[in-house]
Amino acid sequence: xxxxxxxxxxxxxxxxxxxxxxxxxxxxxxxxxxxxxxxxxxxxxxxxxxxxxxxxxxxxxxxxxxxxxxxxxxxxxxxxxxxxxxxxxxxxxxxxxxxxxxxxx
Amino acid sequence: xxxxxxxxxxxxxxxxxxxxxxxxxxxxxxxxxxxxxxxxxxxxxxxxxxxxxxxxxxxxxxxxxxxxxxxxxxxxxxxxxxxxxxxxxxxxxxxxxxxxxxxxx
DNA sequence: CATAATCATAAATCATGACTTATGATAAGC
DNA sequence: GCTTATCATAAGTCATGATTTATGATTATG
Numbered sequence: 678x679x680x681x682x683x684x685x686x687x688x689x690x691x692x693x694x695x696x697x698x699x700x701x702x703x704x705x706x707x708x709x710x711x712x713x714x715x716x717x718x719x720x721x722x723x724x725x726x727x728x729x730x731x732x733x734x735x736x737x738x739x740x741x742x743x744x745x746x747x748x749x750x751x752x753x754x755x756x757x758x759x760x761x762x763x764x765x766x767x768x769x770x771x772x773x774x775x776x777x778x779x780x781x782x
Numbered sequence: 783x784x785x786x787x788x789x790x791x792x793x794x795x796x797x798x799x800x801x802x803x804x805x806x807x808x809x810x811x812x813x814x815x816x817x818x819x820x821x822x823x824x825x826x827x828x829x830x831x832x833x834x835x836x837x838x839x840x841x842x843x844x845x846x847x848x849x850x851x852x853x854x855x856x857x858x859x860x861x862x863x864x865x866x867x868x869x870x871x872x873x874x875x876x877x878x879x880x881x882x883x884x885x886x887x
Numbered sequence: 888c889a890t891a892a893t894c895a896t897a898a899a900t901c902a903t904g905a906c907t908t909a910t911g912a913t914a915a916g917c
Numbered sequence: 918g919c920t921t922a923t924c925a926t927a928a929g930t931c932a933t934g935a936t937t938t939a940t941g942a943t944t945a946t947g
Contacts, residue, residue: 682799689794690905694787701871707924720906722925741914741923747871756868763861766806766852795935812894825936827895846893846944 684755687731692716693724700734706742731755789860792836797821798829805839811847836860 688694692714699710707725711718725745728734732751737744793799797819804815812830816823830850833839837856842849 682793685790686794688787689791692905697871708922716905717907718924719908719926723905726925738914741921743924752868752871759864763857766802766857767854797935813892821935822937823894824896824938828935831895848894 682758683731684733684751684758687727687733690724692720693727696721696724697728697733700728700745701747704737704744704746706739706744708742710745787863788836789838789856789863792832792838795829797825798832801826801829802833802838805833805850806852809842809849809851811844811849813847815850 688697695714696710699705699713707718707721710725711721714721725734725736729736729745729748732748732754734745734751735748737746793802800819801815804810804818812823812826815830816826819826830839830841834841834850834853837853837859839850839856840853842851
């Protein structure tokens with residue numbers, strides 16, 4: 678199984694998940710996000726940094742603002758990673774069931 | 783979007799993810815897991831508790847041992863939750879793209 | 888019955904990371 | 918040019934949670 682679960686870690690924090698969801702709703706600037714969230718602007722910036730490094734969002738400078746969008750590439754990668762993990766887990770479970778059936782014969 | 787992301791949080795810790803993967807590979811006792819992992823037995827038990835509360839694994843007592851298996855129910859629920867989240871995110875992204883196309887006309 | 892093996896919980900320690908308060912850098916508006 | 922708005926980074930604080938040691942409970946074994 679593969680290593681890259683940065684996205685998982687990124688989305689495990691409740692505030693950061695909120696940030697992600699707000700951006701998923703529609704692209705927003707840092708100030709925009711800060712206005713809605715119960716944390717300071719630097720806190721928001723730091724969460725955005727984590728999300729960006731996990732390739733879940735990307736920044737697009739617009740004047741003095743920085744508009745954050747979803748990053749479809751990273752999103753796709755995480756999706757693929759999750760699918761793989763799920764496949765492995767379910768395959769293993771299936772093998773286990775078959776195995777116990779085998780034994781019962 | 784729904785609340786329940788306990789599974790996400792549970793799998794965000796590297797040691798706990800390793801525990802999950804080992805169990806996915808095949809059902810194991812606590813001692814079995816402890817032998818492989820670089821942490822103490824109580825640490826393993828506590829990780830198992832988190833995974834169990836997230837309904838990713840379940841325990842099956844066998845003599846003095848406790849064999850941990852994957853929990854297909856909880857696994858299915860988390861899968862559904864992730865699919866929903868992904869659907870929402872990708873739908874939102876699609877709307878955004880359509881929107882910018884619209885504007886460009 | 889006594890000892891050994893397995894496991895879970897409690898309490899304490901320790902590391903990580905979430906958050907805050909500065910602060911500086913860049914861009915827009917007057 | 919000066920002020921205002923937006924943002925990121927640095928440094929420090931604080932909370933959370935991952936881990937350890939100690940211990941008791943349960944079950945198998947001799």
